[in-house]
Amino acid sequence: MxxxxxxxxxxxxxxxxxxxxxxxxxxxxxxxxxxxxxxxxxxxxxxxxxxxxxxxxxxxxxxxxxxxxxxxxxxxxxxxxxxxxxxxxxxxxxxxxxxxxxxxxxxxxxxxxxxxxxxxxxxxxxxxxxxxxxxxxxxxxxxxxxxxxxxxxxxxxxxxxxxxxxxYGPYDNFDLETSHVLPALMRKIHKAKVNQDESFVVWGSGSPLRExxxxxxxxxxxxxxxxxxxxxxxxxxxxxGTGKELSIFELAQTLCKVIGFEGKLEFDATKPDGTPRKLTDVTKLHQLGWHHKIELQRGVQDTYKWYLENVANYD
The missing domain is CATH 3.40.50.720 (NAD(P)-binding Rossmann-like Domain)
Incomplete structure (x- = not known):
């Protein structure tokens, strides 16, 4: 081009x-x-x-x-x-x-x-x-x-x-009925922070791995x-993809840190976990000469900033 x-x-x-x-x-x-x-x-x-x-x-x-x-x-x-x-x-x-x-x-x-x-x-x-x-x-x-x-x-x-x-990222879907795990957790943890809740409950055991x-x-x-x-x-x-994965527990911890929620994190193991693991092999992508640049913490910070400016005020 x-x-x-x-x-x-x-x-x-x-x-x-x-x-x-x-x-x-x-x-x-x-x-x-x-x-x-x-x-x-x-x-x-x-x-x-x-x-x-x-x-x-x-x-x-x-x-x-x-x-x-x-x-x-x-x-x-x-x-x-x-x-x-x-x-x-x-x-x-x-x-x-x-x-x-x-x-x-x-x-x-x-x-x-x-x-x-x-x-x-x-x-x-x-x-x-x-x-x-x-x-x-x-x-x-x-x-x-x-x-x-x-x-x-x-x-x-x-x-x-x-x-x-x-x-995930700016312009993501934050509707709790239809959104995926990262934007859904971001919105829920933000609400817990605003409400000054003492704890926050995440569905499932927190063990599934995601990329x-x-x-x-x-x-x-x-x-x-x-x-x-x-x-x-x-x-x-x-x-x-990134070829890297983390548990839902680690994701929730990262979100709490970025959002500033200082309450207790709890997991409801009676709720479904979904697929235990879903990770892409990015060998071919790397061989073609491209690697990801934005690590999760920085990406979550960027996304939360966008959420605060565009979505949070309408909740």
């Missing part, structure tokens, strides 16, 4: 898409093409084709998707499957027809089998059954990976797939791969 390239970021208002926009702007890219879902319905094939024919982007970051937590995935599996298949199929096909130089398709580590060995290596894809609660979303993302590979093989395109680990990647690192990895790597180097897809 050169700085005058026309770059389309699909899903630019989301957690990852907004971080990609920030990263590109910081690197001097000025011709960014952005559309809200109201301005361009990516489920509409004709609308997507007309958009690509008019704008002619050189590069595409496909970060748009229908996403949600366990409850939403379990309640609306048909919508998660249909809408994600439509979004990615329309954008990938339009990118091919309009000779986009390179496209990056963003997925999720939920593509891996529920009982896959740890850490998760790219070669474990399709070696076992998926986690039932997000099967529809995972199947759509697996289809996206296979579609990119098929287009590369048949049409000679440069479509790259990346699978991020658990992400967290700051969204600005995720964006930097995507831009790095777009600028420096081709589809042949990536092969099928590449994990994006």
């Amino acid at each position: 050169d700085k005058n390239s026309k770059v389309y970021i699909a899903g630019h208002r989301g957690l990852v898409g907004s971080a990609i926009v920030r990263n590109l702007k910081s690197k001097g890219y000025e011709q960014l093409i952005l559309r809200t879902s109201k301005e361009l319905d990516l489920r509409n094939q004709n609308a997507v084709q007309q958009f690509f024919e008019k704008e002619r982007p050189d590069y595409v970051f496909l970060a748009a998707a229908k996403v949600g937590g366990i409850l939403a995935n379990a309640t609306y599996p048909a919508q998660f499957l249909y809408e994600n298949l439509m979004i990615q199929s329309n954008v990938i096909e339009a990118a091919k027809q309009n000779k986009v130089k390179k496209l990056i398709f963003l997925g999720s580590t939920c593509i891996y089998p529920k009982l896959a060995p740890q850490p998760l290596k790219e070669e474990y894809l399709l070696t076992g059954e998926l986690e039932p609660t997000n099967e529809a979303y995972a199947i759509a993302k697996i289809a996206g990976i296979k579609m990119c590979n098929a287009y590369n093989k048949q049409y000679g395109t440069e479509f790259i797939s990346v699978m991020p680990t658990n992400l 967290f990647l700051h969204v600005d690192d995720m964006a930097d990895a995507c831009v790095y791969l777009m600028e420096n790597c081709n589809a042949e180097q990536i092969d099928e897809f590449v994990n994006i």
Whole structure:
């Protein structure tokens, strides 16, 4: 990519898409093409084709998707499957027809089998059954990976797939009903501090191990791969993560320290723990020349600052 390239970021208002926009702007890219879902319905094939024919982007970051937590995935599996298949199929096909130089398709580590060995290596894809609660979303993302590979093989395109680990950072979802563990704990511990509670209870034993990647690192990895790597180097897809893990107990301790909650930390082992461990193998990513830069404490501080400025006053 050169700085005058026309770059389309699909899903630019989301957690990852907004971080990609920030990263590109910081690197001097000025011709960014952005559309809200109201301005361009990516489920509409004709609308997507007309958009690509008019704008002619050189590069595409496909970060748009229908996403949600366990409850939403379990309640609306048909919508998660249909809408994600439509979004990615329309954008990938339009990118091919309009000779986009390179496209990056963003997925999720939920593509891996529920009982896959740890850490998760790219070669474990399709070696076992998926986690039932997000099967529809995972199947759509697996289809996206296979579609990119098929287009590369048949049409000679440069479509790259990346699978991020658990992400967090500015513009995260802090809704207690649908958010993931880090933003949910941040909000709850902040409330405990404001209320001057003597203790704070975390669901589960605190023993499960998780990996967290700051969204600005995720964006930097995507831009790095777009600028420096081709589809042949990536092969099928590449994990994006830190390769580091910590327990939920350690995460809660870190959050308490950053937030300034001095009460007692308690764990309710009668509540479910979920998957014992979920860690990505980032060997391929490191071989491609990219390493994460933002360690957890700094990332949590950054995220809490954003939370205080944008969310806390509305609680």
